[in-house]
Amino acid sequence: MVKKLVQVLPYFILAMGFTIITAILDGQVSRKMMLILDYALKGDVNTLKALTPVLLLNASALLPFGITVALTNNLYKKKANVLLKKYYVTKVFHKDIAEFQKENNAKYLSSMTNDFNTLENNLIAGIYTVGNGTVSFLVGIWLISTVNRSMILLSLVIIAINLLISVTTARPLKKAYKERSDMFDGYTSYIKEVLSAFHIVKNYNLQDKVTDDYYKKSNEIQYKGFLIERMISFINSTENFVMNGSLYGVICFIGYFAVKGDITPGGVLLVVEGLGRMAWPLFEISESLPKLFTSGNLIKKMEDTLKNSNTHEETVELTEFKDTIEFQNVGFHYEDDDRVILSDINLEFKKNGKYLIVGPSGGGKSTLLKLFRKYFYPTWGDILIDGYNMKEIKKEQYFSLVANIEQQVFIFEDTIKNNITLYKDYSEEEINTAITASGLDGFIQNLPDGLNTVIYDNGRNISGGERSRIVIARALLNKASILFMDEAFASLDMERAREIENTILNLKDITVINVSHVIFKDTKPKYDRVITVKKTAY
Ligand SMILES: Nc1ncnc2c1ncn2[C@@H]1O[C@H](COP(=O)(O)OP(=O)(O)OP(=O)(O)O)[C@@H](O)[C@H]1O
Numbered sequence: 243m244v245k246k247l248v249q250v251l252p253y254f255i256l257a258m259g260f261t262i263i264t265a266i267l268d269g270q271v272s273r274k275m276m277l278i279l280d281y282a283l284k285g286d287v288n289t290l291k292a293l294t295p296v297l298l299l300n301a302s303a304l305l306p307f308g309i310t311v312a313l314t315n316n317l318y319k320k321k322a323n324v325l326l327k328k329y330y331v332t333k334v335f336h337k338d339i340a341e342f343q344k345e346n347n348a349k350y351l352s353s354m355t356n357d358f359n360t361l362e363n364n365l366i367a368g369i370y371t372v373g374n375g376t377v378s379f380l381v382g383i384w385l386i387s388t389v390n391r392s393m394i395l396l397s398l399v400i401i402a403i404n405l406l407i408s409v410t411t412a413r414p415l416k417k418a419y420k421e422r423s424d425m426f427d428g429y430t431s432y433i434k435e436v437l438s439a440f441h442i443v444k445n446y447n448l449q450d451k452v453t454d455d456y457y458k459k460s461n462e463i464q465y466k467g468f469l470i471e472r473m474i475s476f477i478n479s480t481e482n483f484v485m486n487g488s489l490y491g492v493i494c495f496i497g498y499f500a501v502k503g504d505i506t507p508g509g510v511l512l513v514v515e516g517l518g519r520m521a522w523p524l525f526e527i528s529e530s531l532p533k534l535f536t537s538g539n540l541i542k543k544m545e546d547t548l549k550n551s552n553t554h555e556e557t558v559e560l561t562e563f564k565d566t567i568e569f570q571n572v573g574f575h576y577e578d579d580d581r582v583i584l585s586d587i588n589l590e591f592k593k594n595g596k597y598l599i600v601g602p603s604g605g606g607k608s609t610l611l612k613l614f615r616k617y618f619y620p621t622w623g624d625i626l627i628d629g630y631n632m633k634e635i636k637k638e639q640y641f642s643l644v645a646n647i648e649q650q651v652f653i654f655e656d657t658i659k660n661n662i663t664l665y666k667d668y669s670e671e672e673i674n675t676a677i678t679a680s681g682l683d684g685f686i687q688n689l690p691d692g693l694n695t696v697i698y699d700n701g702r703n704i705s706g707g708e709r710s711r712i713v714i715a716r717a718l719l720n721k722a723s724i725l726f727m728d729e730a731f732a733s734l735d736m737e738r739a740r741e742i743e744n745t746i747l748n749l750k751d752i753t754v755i756n757v758s759h760v761i762f763k764d765t766k767p768k769y770d771r772v773i774t775v776k777k778t779a780y
Pocket residue numbers: 576579583601602603604605606607608609610
């Protein structure tokens with residue numbers, strides 16, 4: 243992720259360029275003010291008159307430059323934030339389905355919200371704060387050195403001490419940030435679960451337990467936040483103490499030189515001005531640096547969630563399903579569980595054949611479908627498609643050949659049309675055919691906005707059966723070569739389920755693999771084969 247930030251380097255350089263120009267211009271204004279003061283005290287009116295317009299010109303140029311600095315800085319931050327977020331989301335969607343399912347997806351949610359907020363403040367804004375602070379600090383040194391060069395050494399000592407404090411305090415801070423981020427993962431996961439089980443919480447009167455748990459988790463996070471703030475306050479106080487001590491030292495020197503008459507009144511003004519320019523950025527830098535150092539840990543944690551442990555390179559391009567899917571002596575157990583779920587599976591599925599898979603609950607029907615869908619690979623044995631090992635076939639191509647109707651229906655918050663077409667282009671005729679086949683026509687005709695009716699919140703404003711039919715229409719429209727169905731009719735009434743099953747079984751150019759508990763006497767004979775998965779004894 244850090245490497246990605248190189249792409250926003252031009253925007254950062256642009257912002258820093260304007261920051262440097264503005265800071266130098268600002269320094270020039272201060273120097274001219276010093277000269278004006280000295281000439282005024284000497285009573286040199288002519289030079290005073292000559293210098294004043296130049297000072298006013300320089301000072302008025304500060305306004306557009308100041309605005310440009312703000313704009314370019316915001317542009318850099320916006321680009322950097324968008325870039326990192328886009329990179330993260332792209333990587334998440336590059337994960338294998340099986341690998342994604344291994345993690346609690348609240349981890350990703352937490353990274354996309356809490357961790358990104360922390361990175362936005364600590365890393366992206368932090369880099370600019372340190373850059374801007376350094377420029378201002380250097381301009382401060384420059385101003386002071388135009389009065390007395392020996393001050394440069396003292397300024398460098400101040401930087402070195404502050405850097406040392408930042409580096410040594412970064413380690414405990416890193417640990418605390420990481421712990422808080424982990425806590426946020428658990429917290430987000432908990433909130434996600436509780437909100438999705440809202441009706442269960444209400445029905446079983448679990449409000450008190452939920453409120454109690456929520457309080458405990460919030461309290462833990464708040465306490466960790468308090469510890470982090472306490473640590474930061476301690477670091478800042480130490481740094482402020484060192485810095486203030488150093489600045490007082492500088493002021494003592496100036497006093498000494500002023501008494502000796504080596505520095506003019508304008509010079510004293512310039513040194514005070516220079517000290518101010520050194521002081522505030524040092525405060526900001528010393529606050530930002532430890533946070534900047536801690537960002538590395540957070541990024542590592544986020545990148546760990548993005549890793550795909552499966553690095554197998556797929557080489558076979560399968561653009562068409564022509565003949566058969568064969569299971570050769572396939573056996574399977576889940577990675578983190580030794581129980582053998584499927585064993586000795588030797589099956590052949592012919593192109594355009596219709597297959598019904600039945601069996602006891604927990605027998606492994608859905609697991610078998612996951613192997614078909616390439617979510618998992620067999621633990622032993624092979625699945626061949628047209629003679630090619632499924633493992634070697636490129637995922638994207640395979641997925642474009644198949645359609646899925648799952649038990650758990652997902653509906654986007656969008657129009658019915660977009661939910662059916664999934665944002666791809668189809669003719670009106672194609673859409674209408676799929677709508678009729680899935681039995682959605684009556685429902686859509688009765689809606690004032692028809693196909694343009696928006697469905698909210700995963701189908702809150704439509705029934706379970708209507709949601710299933712939308713997903714069935716989606717699969718039919720996709721014109722896939724293979725259709726996998728997992729309890730697709732579970733939320734439909736018998737009549738409607740039979741009707742849709744008949745429609746699907748009458749489709750000629752599609753291979754259907756249907757896992758279902760709902761079996762109708764009149765549709766069963768239409769299947770080429772009914773396969774019974776037996777529960778493995780473990
Ligand atoms: N991700 C997983 N990790 C470990 N075990 C799993 C996982 N998913 C399912 N199982 C186990 O695999 C076995 C088969 O589950 P599967 O969902 O394939 O059965 P099923 O025949 O589809 O059941 P049902 O008809 O009840 O949906 C079950 O014992 C289940 O607990």
